[in-house]
Structure formats: structure tokens, C-alpha cells
Amino acid sequence: MRATELSELAAFDAAARHRSFRRASEERGVTASAISHAVSQLEARVGIRLLNRTTRSVSLTDAGAMLLAQVSPAFCEIGAALDALNQYRDTPFGKVRINAPNSIAPFIFGPVMGPLLAANPKLELEIVATDRLVDIAAEGFDAGIRLGESLRDGMTAVKIKPQLRFAVVGSPAYFERRPPPRTPADLKDHVCIRNIFPSGAAYPWEFARAGRIVSFEPSGPLSLDDHELMVEAARSGVALAYVWEDRARPWLAGGQLVECLTTWRAPEEWLYLYYPARRYLSAGLRAVVEALRV
Template structure:
């Protein structure tokens, strides 16, 4: 089989997984026109239409579905064979593609990316940071990062960050003349900066103290989908923000922000890197896991 044909097959698998030429182009790091050309060339070569294509959607034909089912295991074996060559190298090679929630990506990958790539010069790291709930198998990731309560049972999980917690913060200007909240219920009397998930749902603020868990549906004049913007809104006196503690360390130290409900903000020890139990663990992913375990635990 020629290299061009193998590339077309790999492109077919990516398009079939995403059901999108555009997303396949992003993953393959090529132009969308190159993806279209590869699929058209493959279909001409085999003499069968593999995809139904409209201006709004891409779906597999019956032939495409069968081709996908038979081709995927073969490519998995090729990937394992290539990864097996790592045993003859000093360091692993290849690409590790992971999904990390955008809100915590800087903390998960802090002091990880540089050392990982310096120690493994043949390795490439492809990180997609989004707070959208992602299916790592369907979207073609080697692994993801998620809190434990959202993990499915068919995943292998490695605890990586046991000491993250939220903080409720406000500016001195906002709190001037207001009574700071003493218990979560007091938030009803405060303007709160709300966070919206990519899917549209509003995130409730969650607290815990002495075994008691409280879930609060807050309200306020500002709703955002980015924690950096939430911190900025808090600094500008728009209200109280509920953000990861590590995001406001400098602002708290300088006095630009003030903590509230500190004794209700418990540490969350349930952050994991996870990957499918049925998937071969590549040497590159193993190197990433070892690095995060070493540098991520506080």
C-alpha cells in the first residue's frame, strides 16, 4: 500500500469519527480542502461512496459504516506496532492528544509541558482546553482530565490533582457597605457573577462544611463563560465570583480581592486523568501520566 493511500485511510477514520470535514482538518492540521480531496480520492479508488455530504452535515453511508468497523481495529494494531518501537528508543515518540477543562488547564499543565517535551524530544503534545463535556473516544483523544463524579466506569483513572478548591471573592469596593456572607444562604442578598457552561447550563455554587453539602443557585447582573473574565468582573466590583482558588492568589495577596465563606470552600481531591480501559496505553501517554503525577500532586 502506498503512503498516499494509507493517508487517505487515516483521513477517512478522522472524518468518520467527527462526522465533520472541518473538525477533521483541525485534528489533522491541514486545510479542509485537503480533507475533501483525500476522501474524494479514496472514494474514486474504491468505487463506493463512503459519506453522505450536505452543506450542514456529514454521515456515513452503509458501505462507510461497514468500512469503518473493519478498518478501525487494523489502525489500532498499526498504532500499537508503532508504539512498540518505543522500547528500542531512549524516549517515546508520537503525538499525545488530551482534553482538559479550560477552567483548570493552567493548573493541570503547570510545570508539565516544558519538562515533558525536554525529556521526550520525539513527543508532540496536542491539548484541547474546553469546558464542554467531551467524549474522548468519539472525539479522538488519547486521554482527558475530569472530576471523578463525571467518569464512566469503562475508564481507567489516575488521580492527578488532589488539592484544588474554589474560592468566593469580591473586591473591597463591592463589599463596602455590605455585610459579607457568613453562610451560603446569605448569597441570596448578594450580586453574584455566574458561570455558564458551553452547553448553556448555569453552574451552581457548591459548598461543604463538617460533612454538610450545600448547593446554591446564585443570581446576579453578569453571566460569563470564562473564569478569567469572572475574576476581572470581581476586580471591577460587579459582584462576588466563585472561581478556582489558584486563579486569585495574586489578587488576594495584594488586597484587590477579599475572601468570603472561606470555611465553606472545601478542597476537591477528585481530579483525574482518564483513558479508555480497552485502549492500548502508549509510551507517550505513559510519560505524560508519570509527569503529571510527579508535578501535579501538592
């Protein structure tokens, strides 16, 4: 097989798996137009349409689905074989793409990025931080990071550090106008920020005491999906915020924020790095796992 034919098949494999020329181009490190051109060349060579294209989507034809089922495992085997060469190198080589929640990514990667890259100078780490729930396989990530409750079947999960917990915080100016709540039930008399996912779905504030879990769903005028914005809103005195404690820690230490309901703190949450269950784990991803593992 000629190199051009192999390159066309690799472009098709990436575009078909991602159902997107853009995401395929990000994986392959070329332009989206180069991916599209390579697939068109392959289709012209075999005389069969493999992908249906519209301005908004890419889908497989029946012939394309059959070809993908044949070539995708082969490319996985090729990738595994190339990655196996890492055993003959001093350190892992190549790119590792990881998706992580924007609200906690700094606390996960901040302490480990420097030592990890220093110990593995040929490793390329790409971290995409978003609180949107991502299909890591469909979007070309090697792994993702989520709370355990968000994990899907068919994934291998590794418990990682740090362990995090939520805190309810407000400014001193806010508490000059209203007494601090003593129980979660008191929150109904306060202005509370609604925590939402990027999809717009809200999630409740959760508390625990003496083995009992209590949920509170704010109905205030402010809804936010970014914990930094929540902290800023709380600092301004407009409302109480329910945020990761580490996100608010500098302002708590400086007195700009005050924590309340400390005896009702929910249990600390464990985070997990997860990736599709498969037989072969790349040396680069293995290095990341070892750096983050509890």
C-alpha cells in the first residue's frame, strides 16, 4: 500500500470516528480542508461515497460504515505498536488529550503539570477544561476527569487526587444584612445562586450531617455555570454561593468571604480519571495516571 493511500485511510478513519472534519483535523494535526480533501481522494479512488456531508454534520454511508469497521481496529493496533516503542525510550513520547471540569481543573493539574512534563520532556499534554459533559471517545480525548457519579459504563476509572468538597460562602457585607443560616432549611430566607451545567440543567446544593443527606434547590435571580463567577458574585455581596472550597480558599483566608453551614458540609468528593476500557494503555496516558493517582 502506498503512503498516500494509508494517509487517506487515516484521514477517513479520524473523520468517520469523530463525525467531524474539524475534530479529525485536531487529532491528526492538519487542517480540516486537508482531511476533507484526503477523504474525497479516497472516495474518488475506490469509486464509492463513504461519508455524507452537510454544512452541519458528517455521517457514514453503508459502505463507509463497513470500511470503518475494518480499518479502525487496524489503526488501533498500529497505534499500540508504535506506542510500545516507548519501552525503548527513556520517557514517553506523544500527545495525551484530557478533558476535565473547568471548575476544578486548576486544583487537579496545577500541582502536577510541572513535575510531569519535567520528568517526561517528550510528552505533549493537552487539557481541555469545560464543565460540559463530554463524550471523550467521540471527541478524540484519551481520557476525562469527572466525579464518580458521572461515569459511564464501558470505562476504566482510576481514583485521583485531590479530594474536594463544596462550601457555602458569602461576603461580610451580605451577612451584615442577613444572619448566617444555621441549617440548610434557613437558606430559603437567603439569596442563593443557582448552580447550573452548561446545558442549563440545575443541580442542588447538598449537605450531610449525622449520616443524613439534605438537598436544597435555590430559586434565586442569579444562575451561573462557572465557579469563578459564583465566587465573584458572592464577594460582591449579591448572594450566597455553593462552590468548591478550594476555589474560594484565597478569599476565605483574606476575609473577603465567610463560610457558613460548616457543620453541614457534604462529604468530600472523589474524582476519577476515566478512559475507554481497552487492552492497551499508552505510555503517555500511563504517566498521567501515575502522576494523578491517589
